[in-house]
Amino acid sequence: MRPFGSVRPVWRSVLRFGVPDTDLRIFFHERCFDGATTAALFGHFYRSTRGQNAVIDYWGMAHSDGDPFENVPWGAEVNACVDFRYSADPRMHWWFDHHQSAFQPSELREHFDATLSATKFYDPHARSCALFAHQVMTQRLGFVLEDSMGHWEEVLSWADRIDGAVFDSARQLVELDAPALRFMTWLRSNRDRDKMAKTIEMIGRHSLAEIENQPWVAEQLPGLLQTHHHSVAIIRERIEVRGPVAIYDLADDNIEVHSGFAAYLHEPTALYSIGLVYSARGARISVGCNPWAETPGTRNIAEICERYGGGGHPKVGGISVPAGQLARAREIVAEVAAELAA
Numbered sequence: 001m002r003p004f005g006s007v008r009p010v011w012r013s014v015l016r017f018g019v020p021d022t023d024l025r026i027f028f029h030e031r032c033f034d035g036a037t038t039a040a041l042f043g044h045f046y047r048s049t050r051g052q053n054a055v056i057d058y059w060g061m062a063h064s065d066g067d068p069f070e071n072v073p074w075g076a077e078v079n080a081c082v083d084f085r086y087s088a089d090p091r092m093h094w095w096f097d098h099h100q101s102a103f104q105p106s107e108l109r110e111h112f113d114a115t116l117s118a119t120k121f122y123d124p125h126a127r128s129c130a131l132f133a134h135q136v137m138t139q140r141l142g143f144v145l146e147d148s149m150g151h152w153e154e155v156l157s158w159a160d161r162i163d164g165a166v167f168d169s170a171r172q173l174v175e176l177d178a179p180a181l182r183f184m185t186w187l188r189s190n191r192d193r194d195k196m197a198k199t200i201e202m203i204g205r206h207s208l209a210e211i212e213n214q215p216w217v218a219e220q221l222p223g224l225l226q227t228h229h230h231s232v233a234i235i236r237e238r239i240e241v242r243g244p245v246a247i248y249d250l251a252d253d254n255i256e257v258h259s260g261f262a263a264y265l266h267e268p269t270a271l272y273s274i275g276l277v278y279s280a281r282g283a284r285i286s287v288g289c290n291p292w293a294e295t296p297g298t299r300n301i302a303e304i305c306e307r308y309g310g311g312g313h314p315k316v317g318g319i320s321v322p323a324g325q326l327a328r329a330r331e332i333v334a335e336v337a338a339e340l341a342a
């Protein structure tokens with residue numbers, strides 16, 4: 001016999017939008033350790049109230065000019081967005097973010113403030129979305145995160161260190177000498193949605209060492225680490241210094257994923273770095289403040305990136321430029337470098 005209670009939500013949704021395609025869809029900041037961790041945490045939180053069998057679909061989001069939610073699937077019964085921009089769409093039911101550039105266009109901030117939603121949370125001072133969401137869930141929403149193995153503690157603290165760029169040295173990031181840093185490298189390059197989903201489902205249930213040893217991660221890691229070390233060497237070759245800014249242009253080097261922190265290994269006195277990579281998917285400009293500088297730079301990186309349709313945090317941000325516009329991307333690099341040097 002089917003319990004009557006389980007029929008009701010479906011019946012309600014049929015009247016409104018047709019049959020939901022899944023119980024919950026989590027939109028999350030793609031290829032990002034913090035984004036994946038927060039998605040896993042929200043999934044856990046949701047299942048704690050809706051049942052362990054709730055089906056969750058994970059949908060990675062990337063910053064872009066215009067509305068990044070324009071063509072996303074809204075067909076889930078419940079939609080949540082974590083570690084990514086705000087959407088005023090009424091079909092977005094939950095939201096957690098800490099990006100300074102969460103409201104684009106800025107009028108969305110008024111929508112958020114006026115809505116007074118009990119399921120949407122924002123703190124631009126939080127170092128990571130994962131720890132912020134954990135705090136909200138446990139302190140305000142009555143959620144108890146069972147963590148007898150300490151796996152959540154491990155992944156949450158790493159999400160906070162990675163998003164906050166709290167590392168011992170540039171060398172640690174270049175050598176990737178911890179499971180979390182190798183897993184981060186895998187997350188940044190993975191484009192397979194199924195692999196991403198099953199990996200996110202493992203976060204918090206397994207240690208990061210166990211996750212990095214899963215066959216679909218382990219088989220890709222040697223190649224990724226080789227590419228990583230290659231990119232560190234190429235950055236050393238390409239780097240040029242303009243005042244307080246270290247610039248590396250990898251557009252002709254067929255490198256997509258790299259660690260911008262390598263710039264500070266090569267140029268420890270630089271206050272800022274700007275990197276450019278280019279592929280068939282377009283150009284990606286990474287901008288950052290050197291966290292190890294004696295007197296760190298004070299320019300707000302997110303604010304500068306927002307002017308070019310990008311975003312991020314006060315200390316690190318990015319700008320995407322569509323494919324075929326490499327000249328424009330290089331122009332932006334020069335403009336941002338000039339502004340940071342001014």
Ligand SMILES: [Mn+2]
Pocket residue numbers: 029034035083098128129130163
């Ligand atoms: Mn984040």
